[in-house]
Amino acid sequence: MNVSDTEVVWSILKSAGFENTNSISEADIVLIVTCAIRENAENKIWERLTYLKGRKRARTKRPLKIGILGCMAERLKHSLIEKEKAVDLVAGPDSYRDLPRLLALTENNQTAVNVLLSLDETYADVVPVRLNEDSVSAFVSIMRGCDNMCTYCIVPFTRGRERSRPIDSIVKEIQKLSDEGVKEITLLGQNVNSYRDTSQESFSLGNETKMAKGFKTVYKTKKGGLRFADLLDKVSLIDPDMRIRFTSPHPKDFPDEMLQLISERSNICSHLHLPAQSGNSKVLERMRRGYTRESYLELVNHVYDIIPDVALSSDFICGFCGETEEEFQDTLTLIREVKYSSTFLFAYSMREKTTAHRRYKDDVPSEIKLRRLSEMNQAFREVVAEKNETFHGKVQLVLVEGRSKRSDKFLAGRNDGNVKVIFPSIDIPVEFQSKTTSVIKPGDYVSVKITGSSSQVLKGEPLYHSSIPDFNKNLCEQMGLNHCKLSL
Ligand code: SAH
Ligand code: SF4
Numbered sequence: 001m002n003v004s005d006t007e008v009v010w011s012i013l014k015s016a017g018f019e020n021t022n023s024i025s026e027a028d029i030v031l032i033v034t035c036a037i038r039e040n041a042e043n044k045i046w047e048r049l050t051y052l053k054g055r056k057r058a059r060t061k062r063p064l065k066i067g068i069l070g071c072m073a074e075r076l077k078h079s080l081i082e083k084e085k086a087v088d089l090v091a092g093p094d095s096y097r098d099l100p101r102l103l104a105l106t107e108n109n110q111t112a113v114n115v116l117l118s119l120d121e122t123y124a125d126v127v128p129v130r131l132n133e134d135s136v137s138a139f140v141s142i143m144r145g146c147d148n149m150c151t152y153c154i155v156p157f158t159r160g161r162e163r164s165r166p167i168d169s170i171v172k173e174i175q176k177l178s179d180e181g182v183k184e185i186t187l188l189g190q191n192v193n194s195y196r197d198t199s200q201e202s203f204s205l206g207n208e209t210k211m212a213k214g215f216k217t218v219y220k221t222k223k224g225g226l227r228f229a230d231l232l233d234k235v236s237l238i239d240p241d242m243r244i245r246f247t248s249p250h251p252k253d254f255p256d257e258m259l260q261l262i263s264e265r266s267n268i269c270s271h272l273h274l275p276a277q278s279g280n281s282k283v284l285e286r287m288r289r290g291y292t293r294e295s296y297l298e299l300v301n302h303v304y305d306i307i308p309d310v311a312l313s314s315d316f317i318c319g320f321c322g323e324t325e326e327e328f329q330d331t332l333t334l335i336r337e338v339k340y341s342s343t344f345l346f347a348y349s350m351r352e353k354t355t356a357h358r359r360y361k362d363d364v365p366s367e368i369k370l371r372r373l374s375e376m377n378q379a380f381r382e383v384v385a386e387k388n389e390t391f392h393g394k395v396q397l398v399l400v401e402g403r404s405k406r407s408d409k410f411l412a413g414r415n416d417g418n419v420k421v422i423f424p425s426i427d428i429p430v431e432f433q434s435k436t437t438s439v440i441k442p443g444d445y446v447s448v449k450i451t452g453s454s455s456q457v458l459k460g461e462p463l464y465h466s467s468i469p470d471f472n473k474n475l476c477e478q479m480g481l482n483h484c485k486l487s488l
Contacts, residue, residue: 004139004188005070006033007128009096014129016100024055029065029089029103034072036158039349045072053086065106067091071158075352077115087111093144093159094118097126117160124169127176136183136401136443137243142170142231143189147219148250150277151288151355152320152348155190162191166199167226171234178239183399183443187235187246193253196225212302214295215252218288229258236265241445241467243399244268245418248275248315251299252290259306266472270307271341271418274300275315279334280327283320286360293330300338311341311417316376319348319369321360328372335379339387341417343380347373381455388419388453395463396421397471398448400440411440411462413448420457423448432464440465447471 009031010020021027030052035041049066056064067089068080074092081087088106091099095114102112122144130138143164146155174185189195211217228246236244244267251274262268274296278284281292291299303310316331335343347369350362364372396415404410404422411425427438428446440446440462447466452459466474 001188001190002033002035002070003131004128004141005093005096007131007139008123008126008141009033009069009099010129010131011126012096012099013103018100018103024052024064027064028062029067029106031067031069031089034068034070036071036075036154036351038346039351042072049084049086053084056086065089067102067106069093069096071154074115074117074158075154078113081111081113089113090115092117094121096123097121118163119161120163122163122165124165127173134442136181136399137185138177138182139186139188140170140173140177141165141189142187142192142246143195146190147194148191148290149218149288149355151286151359152317152351154351154354157353159190162194164189164195164197164225167197167231167234170231171238174235174238174242178242181443182242183445184243184245185235187231187244190248191250191253192246193228193249193258195228195231196222197231198225211252212254212295212299214291214298216290217252218290227255227258228253229255229261232258232261232265232268236261236268240267240469242267243416243468245271247273249273251275251296254299254303256306259303263307267468269416269418270309271311271313271416272303272307273313273315274303276334276338277315277317278320278323278327278331279316280323280330283323283327283330286322286356287317287320288355293334297334297337309417311419312338313342313344313418314338314340315344315346317346317348318372318376319364319366321348321350321356321362321364323348323364323372328375332375332379335376336383339383340380341384341387341419343376345373345376345380385453385455388455388458391419391450391453391458393450395447395449396458396460397466397468398423398446398460400442400444400446402442413446415458421448421450421460422457423460423462426462428462428464445471 032048034045052066065088066086068087069091070093073090080090088111089102090113091102092115094117098114102114105112145160145162147162149156177185276296277287277289279293318328350357398413398415398421400411400413404412409425410422412420412422415421445466447463448460449463450458450460
């Protein structure tokens, strides 16, 4: 999210004539794009600020200005400037268009603050400036804000109400990325699958949202508009050789037509993030997630029925207010039962303004939170190591990202399920050479035979260059037509 926000900010500043530098000594102003979701994230910003204050004091000629952007700016507002005299500019996530004006104020030695939240800002017309132009993948923001009000979460307060970017502007941006050679896009939002484009009247005829069995929302059911399945449909037709991923969804918004579409389209990755947060129904109720352990598991089974080869991932929080040892055990059993391919595990940190802050006590001691965090990690590691072994001997389509971080002699990429795959950096073996070049480079799709694994990666040998449609066609021929995804 921060990368995507930074790319929007850059685009706005570039259009206003500002230039980017990677060196603090050359900079007139440093803007920090921040996150406030957990205390840890904020602590990192405070450390960065201490460092920047030192640089600011040490400057003798040109002054150095400091700006705080994003969620932490929204959370702390004017108090950031009152508390931190070194801060010159504070801009919330909906005020980026106002940055040129705010920066002009700081030039006159005034402090500048804009933390107004908007009901409709989506930066739809801002074409983000990609931070890493060499990357084979890109993020595309499709919606902002969240209406869910989980009791532990500060997002609805820092990023405001849910609003979606019009479908046409998303399609245009992805077409441009495809023309530039990008091979994978991730549709981004706090709640991507509650996407709803109501920008045109003709879109408002749809029925109300169908939710998975046993799921409910805290807000009144919304009606009409083009939904996430409509967006996925359009986006996946842009380029059959471009992978489509999305994050972060909420488990409540997975209607069958969407699951069906994912199972049918070969370029929509069979990877679903289903953030569970806890495996205990009472904790889920305190968190106000709108489902029970049983309904979550029912959804998981339903997903496996429709997309048998799906890779699932999840977020979990341990040590939420009042979480007993018994309740926590249910989280461990859920992690073991679902067999996720990846997880994001967090120790709960109390955030001001949230319902939990008003209503509950942060009563799980931090050493217990940390112990539970490591137990979650261990449970996940065990199941994922076993799961990764099931890939041995199978051929996976890998989008090559670049050299492996650990060794130049290896290349790294990801399979359809977003699992990292490492293989030796060698040419395509002679018997498989069909392209004019046998060299493997970032952005190539290569079929890789998996020969080993750990809890973190799959290891293999490269076989041949491929494409999403070709790889899928081969797979269908080998397997019969049962699990065949449509090649467009
Ligand atoms: N909208 C997504 C999550 C976005 S926030 C969803 O509902 O799943 C990313 C993750 O941060 C959350 O899934 C949650 O696991 C974690 N998180 C949010 N607030 C937190 C808090 N106060 N303490 C610890 N983890 C938190
Ligand atoms: Fe936070 Fe819940 Fe919204 Fe996710 S769905 S951003 S956890 S309030």
